[in-house]
Amino acid sequence: MSAKDRKTALSEHLKQAVLTCDLAPGQDLDEVALCEQFQLSRTPVREVFRELDGEGYLNLREGRGVRAAELSHTTLRDFFLAAPMVYGAVLRLAAANAHSHQIARLKVAQETYRQTLRSGSATERTLANNTFHLITGEMAANIYLLPSFHRLLIDHARIGMTFYRPTSNEMASNVSDSADQHDDMIAAIEARDDQRAAALADAHWALSREQIERFVMPAALDVPLGSMSTRAS
Amino acid sequence: MSAKDRKTALSEHLKQAVLTCDLAPGQDLDEVALCEQFQLSRTPVREVFRELDGEGYLNLREGRGVRAAELSHTTLRDFFLAAPMVYGAVLRLAAANAHSHQIARLKVAQETYRQTLRSGSATERTLANNTFHLITGEMAANIYLLPSFHRLLIDHARIGMTFYRPTSNEMASNVSDSADQHDDMIAAIEARDDQRAAALADAHWALSREQIERFVMPAALDVPLGSMSTRAS
DNA sequence: TAAATACATATTGTATTCAATTTGGATTCG
DNA sequence: CGAATCCAAATTGAATACAATATGTATTTA
Numbered sequence: 001m002s003a004k005d006r007k008t009a010l011s012e013h014l015k016q017a018v019l020t021c022d023l024a025p026g027q028d029l030d031e032v033a034l035c036e037q038f039q040l041s042r043t044p045v046r047e048v049f050r051e052l053d054g055e056g057y058l059n060l061r062e063g064r065g066v067r068a069a070e071l072s073h074t075t076l077r078d079f080f081l082a083a084p085m086v087y088g089a090v091l092r093l094a095a096a097n098a099h100s101h102q103i104a105r106l107k108v109a110q111e112t113y114r115q116t117l118r119s120g121s122a123t124e125r126t127l128a129n130n131t132f133h134l135i136t137g138e139m140a141a142n143i144y145l146l147p148s149f150h151r152l153l154i155d156h157a158r159i160g161m162t163f164y165r166p167t168s169n170e171m172a173s174n175v176s177d178s179a180d181q182h183d184d185m186i187a188a189i190e191a192r193d194d195q196r197a198a199a200l201a202d203a204h205w206a207l208s209r210e211q212i213e214r215f216v217m218p219a220a221l222d223v224p225l226g227s228m229s230t231r232a233s
Numbered sequence: 234m235s236a237k238d239r240k241t242a243l244s245e246h247l248k249q250a251v252l253t254c255d256l257a258p259g260q261d262l263d264e265v266a267l268c269e270q271f272q273l274s275r276t277p278v279r280e281v282f283r284e285l286d287g288e289g290y291l292n293l294r295e296g297r298g299v300r301a302a303e304l305s306h307t308t309l310r311d312f313f314l315a316a317p318m319v320y321g322a323v324l325r326l327a328a329a330n331a332h333s334h335q336i337a338r339l340k341v342a343q344e345t346y347r348q349t350l351r352s353g354s355a356t357e358r359t360l361a362n363n364t365f366h367l368i369t370g371e372m373a374a375n376i377y378l379l380p381s382f383h384r385l386l387i388d389h390a391r392i393g394m395t396f397y398r399p400t401s402n403e404m405a406s407n408v409s410d411s412a413d414q415h416d417d418m419i420a421a422i423e424a425r426d427d428q429r430a431a432a433l434a435d436a437h438w439a440l441s442r443e444q445i446e447r448f449v450m451p452a453a454l455d456v457p458l459g460s461m462s463t464r465a466s
Numbered sequence: 467t468a469a470a471t472a473c474a475t476a477t478t479g480t481a482t483t484c485a486a487t488t489t490g491g492a493t494t495c496g
Numbered sequence: 497c498g499a500a501t502c503c504a505a506a507t508t509g510a511a512t513a514c515a516a517t518a519t520g521t522a523t524t525t526a
Contacts, residue, residue: 003486003510031477041511043276046479050280054287056380063478063517075376082377085322093314143308144315144388147289147380155377236480236516264507274481279509296487296508 003040010038011048018057018068019130019157020123025071029058056151071158079155080209086148088201094139095189095197103190106135110182117179122164125175126157132182139189156208163215174211178204236273243271244281251290251301252363252390253356258304262291289384304391312388313442319381321434327372328422328430336423339368343415350412355397358408359390365415372422389441396448407444411437 017023035045053060059067098106113128120128130153137149164175181204188197250256268278286293292300331339346361353361363386370382397408414437421430 007510042478043510043512046280047283047509050283051287054284065478078375078377081326082322082375085318086377086381089315089318142311142315144311144319144381144384147384148319148377149381151377151380240479275508276480276482280479297489298508 003044006038006040007044007048010034010040010045011052013038014048014052015057016127018052019154019161020126021158021161022123023068025068025158027068029066029068031065056154069154071155071162075155076159079152079159082148083152083156084202084205086145086152087205088198089145090137090140090142090149091185091189091197091201092140092194093142093145094136095192095194097141098139098189098192102135102139103186106132106139106186106189109135110179110186113182114179117175122161126161129160129178130157136185136189159212160208163212174207178207181207236277239271239273240277240281243267243273243278244285246271247281247285248290249360251285252387252394253359254391254394255356256301258301258391260301262299262301264298289387302387304388304395308388309392312385312392315381316385316389317435317438319378319385320438321431322378323370323373323375323382324418324422324430324434325373325427326375326378327369328425328427330374331372331422331425335368335372336419339365339372339419339422342368343412343419346415347412350408355394359394362393362411363390369418369422392445393441396445407440411440414440 014023014029023029029049031042031045031049034040035042038045049058049060049066052058053066056069059069061067109128109132113125113132116125116128133153133156134150137146137153140146140149181200185197185200185204188194188200247256247262256262262282264275264278264282267273268275271278282291282293282299285291286299289302292302294300342361342365346358346365349358349361366386366389367383370379370386373379373382414433418430418433418437421427421433
């Protein structure tokens, strides 16, 4: 295994670890440990750090090492503001530009995703969903949109890992709905129907949002104390 | 001067060189020359390269050194598609979130910009305009939007340097219009009028676009050959 | 006992050295 | 004469060695 391969392996490992919150937001990385683990000297390891910092996976702090990118309340708000717009634009462009071989790959990704719904862990589900959306980004192929889109996907995955817990049946059915929406997206893209693709992006987004909101603001417990409510009007 | 300072100096130098097309799109950089010029070893120089690659200023090519980021016909099209949307969103958020000290800085930047209109070179004008818009990006302060916004600004500057030539009076008046629009933006931001800010973003963009279109598709020469036209319907 | 300072250790940043690719040119073969 | 191949020089990538900075702990002092 060449040095170049070990380097890309490290890069992939770190990306995945961040996406799945295996590296929690803000968690410190151990440079020398990764050197040993991936059989690399510090130089290439630090190069990978800088790359992933640029892509939004890691935060490089002057003289204080590297962390998994932070995920604060503020960023959560930013996320809700930017996601629908960027996501809509990406799907619209995807429908306009997709090549047939990309559509084929998207279908495979969707198959994999459905598989993880039946038998996969939360981690596998998150990664499969991420792969699906990455392909729609490739289809859109707009170098000015992709940087933001990719950052959104990183935190979409992490927010999902944080807030989604398959405790209720309600949630399980939500996830199944989202898979159906993926199918609709494929159909819209294949039909070059960019209007419909954009609408589906909104719908898909609304579902994710709803899922997260339900976790952040759960229904009030049925306590016998009168006017207790956790839900703002 | 410490090594850290020399490193940031290199970074700033390269950014500016790319923005002003002092480094033309696709132009190769000489690693060792920059090492000597900025009194740094290759390691920190290469780290800067990776950072600027992540930010869209440079392109790092596996085993083939570094270039100023490419600017192809394809990217130009991508640019026209993405810019109005992202730009509109940024100004809308800027109007919603701007702090007073940021507004003060924006006014200073605008002063400087007007100064360059009177007495500056194309390079100075481009950099001053860039600074103005960078501050609006700071005001928007949305980490998911900024990566794309910054990439757009890079190529906005470079497209301007490429296609704008102050040969005609028409163009000169266009530039003056754009400065007036800056003033309107400041007013809208100060009034927290995000609707108007977004509208101004569109208008500002339309002006830039018009300027570029006029250069790419000039009015047909008045040749005596009948139905000759350079303009598509 | 609490705070502050100084020192030791660990971690990060930079320089230098060594290895592996790539590139350009010359030579040979079709 | 053109194309392909092989070799040398130059450039890029990785590893090691060295320097600077930051962190944590212990000791001292108020």
